[in-house]
Amino acid sequence: MQVTPLNDQQLIGRYLEGDERSFEELLNRHQQKIYTSIYLFVKDQSLAEDIFQEVFIKIIDTLRKGKYNHEGKFLQWALRISYNMCVDYFRRTKRRPKVSPTETFDIFDVLQVTDDNAEQRIIRSQTHDKVRALVDMLPPEQREVVILRHYADMSFKEIAKLTRVSINTALGRMRYALINIRKMVEEKDIVLQ
Secondary structure (H helix, E strand, O other), X not given: OOOOOOOHHHHHHHHHOOOHHHHHHHHHHHHHHHHHHHHHHHOOHHHHHHHHHHXXXXXXHHHHOOOOXXXXXXXXXXXXXXXXXXXXXXXXXXXXXXXXXXXXXXXXXXXXXXXXXXXXXXXXHHHHHHHHHHHHOOOHHHHHHHHHHHHOOOOHHHHHHHHOOOHHHHHHHHHHHXXXXXXXXXHOOOOOO
C-alpha cells in the first residue's frame, strides 16, 4: 500500500495539533528553495542563514498565533516573508544587495556542456564573467527579475507574487533586462561565445 504524502495545508494542520514532525517535514520540503532565494538576495552565507532562521521563527510564530490563512500557498507565503526580511535587513543597514557570482552557486552551472577541454572551460568562464558583470549593471528591478528567474528558477507568476507586481510587469522587466544586456554588449563591443 502506497502512502500519499500530506500536502502543506495538512502538515500545517497536524503541526497546529501538536505534531512537531509535520513542521519538520514542511521545513524539509521547502527549505532549499527558501534559503536559496534569501542567499541570492543577500549574497552572504552567514547572513542568509541568519535571515533563514528569522523567517522560520516568524512562520512558526504566525502559525501558532493562528494568523496563517494562505490555504494551499505556503511556499509563496514563506517566500514573501523571506523577501520582506531581506528588504528589511537592507533598509536597516542602508545597504543594497549586490548581485555577483559566488564560488559555490552559479547560474551557469546548470548549462550542459559536452566539450570539457581547457580552452572551452576558459572561454565559458570568461563568457559567464562577462554576462554576470552585465547583469550587475542592470537597474535593480530588472536585475531582481533576472536573478529570481535564472538563479532561483522561479516562474514569472511566482516572481510577480514575490515582488508584488503583475505578471506583465515581471515579464516587462525581464524583456527590458534582455534589451539592456544586448545594448551593453553592442556598446561595449563584447564578444559572447
